[in-house]
Amino acid sequence: MMFKTHLAVGALSGLVILKFFHPEPAVIFSLLFLFASILPDIDTTKSFIGHKLWPVSSVLSLFVKHRGFLHSIWLPLVSFSFAAYFGYAMIGAAFALGYLVHILADSVTEEGVPLFAPFFMRRVRGFIKTGGTLEYVFLLCVCVMLGVTAASFY
Ligand SMILES: [Zn+2]
Numbered sequence: 001m002m003f004k005t006h007l008a009v010g011a012l013s014g015l016v017i018l019k020f021f022h023p024e025p026a027v028i029f030s031l032l033f034l035f036a037s038i039l040p041d042i043d044t045t046k047s048f049i050g051h052k053l054w055p056v057s058s059v060l061s062l063f064v065k066h067r068g069f070l071h072s073i074w075l076p077l078v079s080f081s082f083a084a085y086f087g088y089a090m091i092g093a094a095f096a097l098g099y100l101v102h103i104l105a106d107s108v109t110e111e112g113v114p115l116f117a118p119f120f121m122r123r124v125r126g127f128i129k130t131g132g133t134l135e136y137v138f139l140l141c142v143c144v145m146l147g148v149t150a151a152s153f154y
Contacts, residue, residue, distance in 0.1 A: 001105050001106055001109060001128075001130055001135060002130065002131055002135065002139075003038065003041070003047065003048035003049070004139065005105065005135060005138065005139045005142070006037055006038050006041070006102055006105060007034070007037070007038060008139055008142045008143055008146060009037065009101060009102075009105045009142055010033065010034050010036075010037025010038065010098060010101055010102070011034060011146055012142055012145055012146045012149060013033075013037070013097075013098075013101045014029075014030055014033040014034055014037070014098070015146065015149045015150060015153075016149060017029075017033070017097065018030065019149065019152065019153070023090055023093070023094065024090070028091070028094070029090060029091075029093075029094045030094075032091065032094040032095055032098065033094045033095075033097060033098035033101075034098060035098065036076075036094065036095045036096070036097075036098030036099040036102070037098040037099070037101050037102045038102065039098075039099060039102070040070050040071050040075075040099060040102045040103060040106075041066075041102075042056060042057050042060060042070070043057070043060055043061060043064050043065070043066050043067070043068065043069075043070040043071070044057060044061055044066040045057045045058055045061055046066075047066075067106065067111060067112075067113055067114070068114065068117060069114075069117050069118060071102075071103055071106060071113040071114065071117075072103075072113070072114055072115055072116060072117040072118075073100070073103065073115055073116065075099065076095065076096035076097075076099040076100050076103075077096065079092060079095055079096055079099075080092040080093060080095070080096035083095070083096075103115070107124045107125065107126060108125075108126030108127075108128050109125065109126055109128050109129070109130050109135075110125060110126070110127060110128065110129050110130070111123075111125065111130065112124050112125025112126070113125075
């Protein structure tokens with residue numbers, strides 16, 4: 001999916017979590033969740049975050065391919081486990097959930113994601129073409145839901 005779609009999906013899901021689960025501290029949770037929801041695309045220099053953090057994405061892209069290992073469930077699972085073990089479960093949850101939201105969004109695209117790479121390379125995929133008309137329709141729906149959810153806070 002495009003950067004703007006990931007950002008919108010991240011914002012919507014973050015707001016829903018804030019509304020129903022009241023994580024604390026809310027600002028740190030929200031910022032980390034949103035950052036994690038765009039982070040997996042750091043595996044390519046061509047993405048928004050990969051372009052912004054090009055020294056990191058340049059090195060990473062030598063070792064992993066786009067929508068490869070960094071789009072599997074392992075990094076969020078391991079990071080949450082570490083954070084929870086050291087007493088920072090909320091921080092770990094913000095990162096892991098934001099990251100998983102990104103992977104989930106990419107899983108409905110034609111290219112899909114290898115959820116269990118490198119152990120099981122079969123990709124979970126959908127029918128939305130990245131940057132295609134259907135993604136823009138999806139983005140519009142997410143933005144409407146985002147507006148409704150944001151308005152429900154007042
Ligand atoms: Zn991605």
